Amino acid sequence: MAVIEVKNFKKSFGSKSVHEDVSFYVKKGECLGLVGGSGTGKSVLLRSLIGLERSDGGTIQINGQEVSNLKEQDWIPLRKNVAYAFQGGALFDSMTIFQNLAYPLDEHSNFSSAQKQDRILSQLSDFGLAGTEHLYPSEISGGMQKRVGLARAMMLEPEVILYDEPTAGLDPYNTKRIQELILKLKTKGVTAILVTHDMPTAFAVCDKFAFLKDKVIKEQGTPEQLKNQPNSLIHQFIEGNIL
Amino acid sequence: MNTSLALSAKEWLDEQLYFFGGLVYLTRDCLREGFKSPHNGKLLVEQIYQVGYRSFPLVLVTSGAIGMVMALQFGYGLEKFGGKPYVPRLVASTILREIGPMFTSLMFAARVGAGIASEIGSMVVTQQIDAIRALGSSPIKKIVIPRVLACLIVLPLLAAMANVIGNIGGLIVGAMELNIDPQFYFRRIIETSNIKDYMSGFGKTFFFALFIAIPSCYFGLNVKNGTQEVGVATRKAVVTSSLLILIGDFFLAKVFWVLEKWL
Numbered sequence: 001m002a003v004i005e006v007k008n009f010k011k012s013f014g015s016k017s018v019h020e021d022v023s024f025y026v027k028k029g030e031c032l033g034l035v036g037g038s039g040t041g042k043s044v045l046l047r048s049l050i051g052l053e054r055s056d057g058g059t060i061q062i063n064g065q066e067v068s069n070l071k072e073q074d075w076i077p078l079r080k081n082v083a084y085a086f087q088g089g090a091l092f093d094s095m096t097i098f099q100n101l102a103y104p105l106d107e108h109s110n111f112s113s114a115q116k117q118d119r120i121l122s123q124l125s126d127f128g129l130a131g132t133e134h135l136y137p138s139e140i141s142g143g144m145q146k147r148v149g150l151a152r153a154m155m156l157e158p159e160v161i162l163y164d165e166p167t168a169g170l171d172p173y174n175t176k177r178i179q180e181l182i183l184k185l186k187t188k189g190v191t192a193i194l195v196t197h198d199m200p201t202a203f204a205v206c207d208k209f210a211f212l213k214d215k216v217i218k219e220q221g222t223p224e225q226l227k228n229q230p231n232s233l234i235h236q237f238i239e240g241n242i243l
Numbered sequence: 244m245n246t247s248l249a250l251s252a253k254e255w256l257d258e259q260l261y262f263f264g265g266l267v268y269l270t271r272d273c274l275r276e277g278f279k280s281p282h283n284g285k286l287l288v289e290q291i292y293q294v295g296y297r298s299f300p301l302v303l304v305t306s307g308a309i310g311m312v313m314a315l316q317f318g319y320g321l322e323k324f325g326g327k328p329y330v331p332r333l334v335a336s337t338i339l340r341e342i343g344p345m346f347t348s349l350m351f352a353a354r355v356g357a358g359i360a361s362e363i364g365s366m367v368v369t370q371q372i373d374a375i376r377a378l379g380s381s382p383i384k385k386i387v388i389p390r391v392l393a394c395l396i397v398l399p400l401l402a403a404m405a406n407v408i409g410n411i412g413g414l415i416v417g418a419m420e421l422n423i424d425p426q427f428y429f430r431r432i433i434e435t436s437n438i439k440d441y442m443s444g445f446g447k448t449f450f451f452a453l454f455i456a457i458p459s460c461y462f463g464l465n466v467k468n469g470t471q472e473v474g475v476a477t478r479k480a481v482v483t484s485s486l487l488i489l490i491g492d493f494f495l496a497k498v499f500w501v502l503e504k505w506l
Binding site for chain 1: 369370371373374376377378379380381
């Protein structure tokens with residue numbers, strides 16, 4: 001059964017149409033790589049899946065529930081299960097790393113202070129961030145901020161995670177660490193959509209790809225299919241022959 | 244020429260309608276979510292510290308200076324007619340009814356309104372507001388309501404302090420420059436000012452707090468096109484809050500005038 005199913009999705013900003021007829025699905029435990037040129041609306045699509053943007057048509061189902069026309073307050077329980085990893089981490093800059101990770105627990109759990117502390121320190125350790133809990137976001141590197149953002153998104157152990165360019169602007173070492181984290185979460189059965197231009201990472205972690213171009217999904221397929229089709233759009237996109 | 248004028252007038256009108264509509268929606272959301280538990284007292288205390296405690300020196304200096312200038316001007320003006328004994332009454336009444344609350348609110352709009360709009364605007368640009376939503380909580384509850392409540396609590400208190408400090412400033416100048424006996428000055432303030440004078444100024448500060456907090460939050464939350472717009476939002480917040488205070492003051496003065504007669 002599909003955990004995420006998008007059908008005939010439409011989105012526009014004023015008179016500018018971004019998506020006209022986008023359809024795809026992601027099964028439980030799968031990771032879909034959403035690729036396409038800059039400005040094709042990959043992040044807009046990802047944001048729409050979690051209600052940060054309102055859709056203008058079509059349907060979005062998460063675990064069978066239609067969500068495209070939910071009111072803001074109805075999204076709140078749903079967002080405990082669908083996490084969003086922002087491109088820049090989107091950490092709260094007035095809070096320490098510890099407080100950033102405590103935020104979702106404070107909002108949605110009944111853990112005691114000691115339990116929260118244990119979970120946060122364990123999460124930081126899992127994400128290679130041990131010892132940073134007292135620092136502020138401005139005191140750590142961009143790569144670490146992304147990992148903290150990812151760690152925060154995973155604090156409530158969501159079923160679905162949406163990654164918005166998690167490796168953009170990172171050095172190879174940090175890129176590899178993020179790849180490892182995504183793979184680790186995948187082994188736990190987390191369903192994911194990855195928006196990225198970083199094709200080595202996409203090939204390392206994704207089970208299938210969707211190529212967004214001219215306001216629609218032009219092509220879908222598994223990494224193996226794409227490797228064997230040199231004329232496919234994704235192949236040409238990787239080679240830099242099309243935008 | 245006429246067409247372009249008509250178009251820009253239409254754009255201006257659209258913008259005003261969006262703005263006032265946005266304020267109504269934001270106020271509705273605050274009322275709707277403000278009564279829902281859980282309530283986060285820690286965020287409110289933090290905001291009271293940020294907007295209140297840190298605004299106090301500014302209010303101290305401005306209200307003290309205004310009281311002193313008013314005493315000086317009234318003193319020099321009335322001296323020719325032998326009206327110096329009326330200075331305490333005039334200064335006190337003007338400060339309590341108008342100048343104390345209004346100047347405090349204008350200074351508060353400049354400092355706190357600008358701060359609120361730029362802080363929230365920066366949070367929008369760095370996706371922190373989106374992160375609050377994505378983590379399953381409400382920016383209205385976490386960001387807007389604590390700021391609105393803090394303004395509602397702090398501004399009346401600051402205005403009350405400004406009233407006292409302004410009159411002290413007047414008393415100092417009265418004694419030092421106009422040779423009015425300080426005890427006489429103090430007695431005249433107490434004898435001639437009444438609770439109606441005080442309440443007609445103090446009562447307005449609750450409205451002024453809303454005129455500052457809600458538009459500032461609105462402009463901050465509506466930043467869209469990057470950091471450049473944070474500056475625009477900040478400017479709009481200060482200008483709009485100040486205009487609402489000045490225009491609102493006239494209508495509120497009339498309302499309080501009617502209430503005074505009625506009571």
